[in-house]
Amino acid sequence: MSGPASEPGPEGAGPQSFGPAQRLDLAAYLPYRLSILSNTVSGAIAAIYEARYGLSVADWRIVAILGMAPDRPLTQKDLCARTRMDKVQVSRAVKRLLESGRIARETDSADRRRAHLRLTAQGRAVYRDVAPATLAWERDLLSRLTPAEAAVLDTVIARLQQVADEMAAGS
Amino acid sequence: MSGPASEPGPEGAGPQSFGPAQRLDLAAYLPYRLSILSNTVSGAIAAIYEARYGLSVADWRIVAILGMAPDRPLTQKDLCARTRMDKVQVSRAVKRLLESGRIARETDSADRRRAHLRLTAQGRAVYRDVAPATLAWERDLLSRLTPAEAAVLDTVIARLQQVADEMAAGS
DNA sequence: TTATTATAGTTTCATTTGTAACTAAATCAA
DNA sequence: TTGATTTAGTTACAAATGAAACTATAATAA
Numbered sequence: 001m002s003g004p005a006s007e008p009g010p011e012g013a014g015p016q017s018f019g020p021a022q023r024l025d026l027a028a029y030l031p032y033r034l035s036i037l038s039n040t041v042s043g044a045i046a047a048i049y050e051a052r053y054g055l056s057v058a059d060w061r062i063v064a065i066l067g068m069a070p071d072r073p074l075t076q077k078d079l080c081a082r083t084r085m086d087k088v089q090v091s092r093a094v095k096r097l098l099e100s101g102r103i104a105r106e107t108d109s110a111d112r113r114r115a116h117l118r119l120t121a122q123g124r125a126v127y128r129d130v131a132p133a134t135l136a137w138e139r140d141l142l143s144r145l146t147p148a149e150a151a152v153l154d155t156v157i158a159r160l161q162q163v164a165d166e167m168a169a170g171s
Numbered sequence: 172m173s174g175p176a177s178e179p180g181p182e183g184a185g186p187q188s189f190g191p192a193q194r195l196d197l198a199a200y201l202p203y204r205l206s207i208l209s210n211t212v213s214g215a216i217a218a219i220y221e222a223r224y225g226l227s228v229a230d231w232r233i234v235a236i237l238g239m240a241p242d243r244p245l246t247q248k249d250l251c252a253r254t255r256m257d258k259v260q261v262s263r264a265v266k267r268l269l270e271s272g273r274i275a276r277e278t279d280s281a282d283r284r285r286a287h288l289r290l291t292a293q294g295r296a297v298y299r300d301v302a303p304a305t306l307a308w309e310r311d312l313l314s315r316l317t318p319a320e321a322a323v324l325d326t327v328i329a330r331l332q333q334v335a336d337e338m339a340a341g342s
Numbered sequence: 343t344t345a346t347t348a349t350a351g352t353t354t355c356a357t358t359t360g361t362a363a364c365t366a367a368a369t370c371a372a
Numbered sequence: 373t374t375g376a377t378t379t380a381g382t383t384a385c386a387a388a389t390g391a392a393a394c395t396a397t398a399a400t401a402a
Contacts, residue, residue: 024302026235026253030309031212033328036255038209040335041202056388064197076351082197084207088390091351113350113397131195137338138201144334145327152323153331156316157204160324163315164211167308227358247381259360262382284367284380348399358389369378 045137049130054100058085058093060130063102066119067127073106073116102126216308220301225271229256229264231301234273237290238298244277244287273297 026032042057049055055063061083066074074082076090083090094117097103102123108114119127142150197203213228220226226234232254237245245253247261254261265288268274273294279285290298313321 024235024239024298024306026232026239029305030312030324030328031209031216031305032232033332034205034209035213037328037332037335038202038205040332040339042206044335044339045202061197061203064195068195068197077349086390087351088353091353092389095352111350111398115351134200134202135195141201141331141334141338144337145330149323149327149330152320153201153327156320156324156327157201157208159316159320160312161204161208161211163312164208164215166315167312168211168215248379257360258381259383262380263359266382282368282380286381344402346399346401349397351395351397353394354392356389356391358387360385360387362384362386364383365381367378367380369376371376372374 041141045134048133048137049126052129053126055126055130056093056096058083058089059096059102061085062090062093062097062117063119063123063127064131066103066117067124067131070119070124070127073118075108075114075116077114079117097123212312216305219304219308220297223300224297226297226301227264227267229254229260230267230273232256233261233264233268233288234290234294234298235302237274237288238295238302241290241295244289246279246285246287248285250288268294 046057046060049060062079065079065082076087076094079085079090079094080087085093094103094105098105101120103117104120105115105117108116142153145153217228217231220231233250236250236253247258247265250256250261250265251258256264265274265276269276272291274288275291276286276288279287313324316324
């Protein structure tokens with residue numbers, strides 16, 4: 001085994017050195033960096049709605065989706081699709097939001113398994129406060145990038161997601 | 172809905188090209204997209220070491236860090252700093268890895284609160300199998316981007332992380 | 343009709359996780 | 373020295389989570 005790797009330690013036939021192709025530097029590794037970045041950003045945003053209204057990430061996603069189109073009630077299944085959360089997460093977030101009076105539920109008369117959810121006046125007030133704050137945070141973040149950086153960010157994230165989805169699907 | 176932002180702002184679509192600034196569209200919202208992307212990528216990678224060795228994300232991070240510099244044993248505190256996990260997460264991962272024989276622990280003779288951790292032969296075997304597989308996945312992902320996309324990715328992630336850290340610190 | 347299967351959403355239970363309290367060892371202040 | 377404080381790491385307990393089982397309703401097939 002040859003390569004630029006440094007000498008083994010002092011312990012005789014000590015621990016292996018790994019060739020360049022196998023060298024994993026976590027700090028430079030894309031999945032790890034994405035995870036740290038996502039956690040940093042999500043944490044900063046979450047601080048806004050957690051501190052002000054005691055909402056979890058899941059709760060806020062539901063409010064955000066319902067707030068986007070306030071005149072069109074959605075079922076929990078709709079919310080699953082739009083938030084990429086599973087039905088149990090959605091069920092629990094909906095329960096919390098019903099209990100705290102931020103959303104209202106009305107059973108579908110044509111199919112009584114389903115129910116339509118919408119923001120209450122209270123829920124809309126939360127949305128009107130939090131949505132601009134989170135958008136302002138995002139704008140602030142993006143404004144600190146150079147124009148060139150900001151310009152490619154959208155494209156690169158979209159491409160990475162597309163490619164990662166393909167690879168996850170086994171392509 | 173593929174139409175561009177309705178409010179391009181005074182500078183046109185340049186620095187503000189990342190989605191509409193006035194209304195919250197979760198699907199265009201950077202923190203949400205980062206979260207989905209990170210989960211997709213991490214999930215694909217995790218499938219490799221979970222399926223082969225039953226390792227959790229935390230477990231693998233420990234193995235990856237120890238495998239990077241196999242000749243230099245690290246304390247749990249070192250691992251906290253390098254993995255950005257807290258001491259409880261590290262303690263639990265270390266416990267699992269000790270039980271499964273992937274790492275060994277030796278108390279520091281000069282400071283008996285501390286202990287030095289290193290991969291065992293078994294742990295190194297895991298590292299030598301998984302590290303190349305995860306790097307291959309990363310290379311595969313990056314190879315599907317255009318050269319221009321791949322070129323800016325590193326810079327943009329680093330900048331975003333830097334800026335998000337500044338903002339989280341209250342700057 | 344009645345039996346079968348599918349769908350929307352909930353509940354249960356075991357596991358995981360986060361926070362805080364804790365132990366043990368080292369350091370500091372007097 | 374001795375008592376207080378800090379540090380490395382663990383443990384205990386409550387809350388969050390995920391997977392599977394479950395309820396209720398609707399759709400389909402015989």
